Amino acid sequence: MSFESFAIGVGVALLVLMLPAIYRIVAGPTALDRIVAVNIIGTKTAVLLVVIGVVFGRVEMFVDFALAYALLNFTGSIAAARYLHRAKQAHAKTTAPPTTGKPAEP
Numbered sequence: 001m002s003f004e005s006f007a008i009g010v011g012v013a014l015l016v017l018m019l020p021a022i023y024r025i026v027a028g029p030t031a032l033d034r035i036v037a038v039n040i041i042g043t044k045t046a047v048l049l050v051v052i053g054v055v056f057g058r059v060e061m062f063v064d065f066a067l068a069y070a071l072l073n074f075t076g077s078i079a080a081a082r083y084l085h086r087a088k089q090a091h092a093k094t095t096a097p098p099t100t101g102k103p104a105e106p
Contacts, residue, residue, distance in 0.1 A: 007054045014048050035080050042073030 021044075024037035046066040053062025 004055055007051050011048055011051045011055070014044050014051070018044050031084050032081070035077055035084070039073060039077040042077075043070065046070040046073065 018041050021037040021040040025034050025041075028034060046069050049062050049066040049069060050059065053059040053066075056062070
């Protein structure tokens with residue numbers, strides 16, 4: 001078994017391991033679950049880019065692509081999580097029950 005066929009097997013295994021994350025993106029149940037699943041797929045894609053670089057014998061080029069992709073994936077996940085956190089806080093403020101102005105009795 002050559003090193004190239006081993007790298008192809010690793011690539012196929014990574015693709016198979018992406019399937020549960022794809023299911024989580026479709027099924028949910030919450031937006032944060034979907035964000036984590038997209039982040040998982042992005043991380044596996046970055047590793048897959050390096051494996052593709054090994055197969056084609058151009059690892060140095062594909063590592064650059066993988067690093068750029070991983071950085072975009074991380075930044076996008078942080079931005080989406082911050083947006084959802086702020087949207088949840090804004091929604092909580094608008095749906096809070098009205099106060100009567102009287103202090104609560106013990």
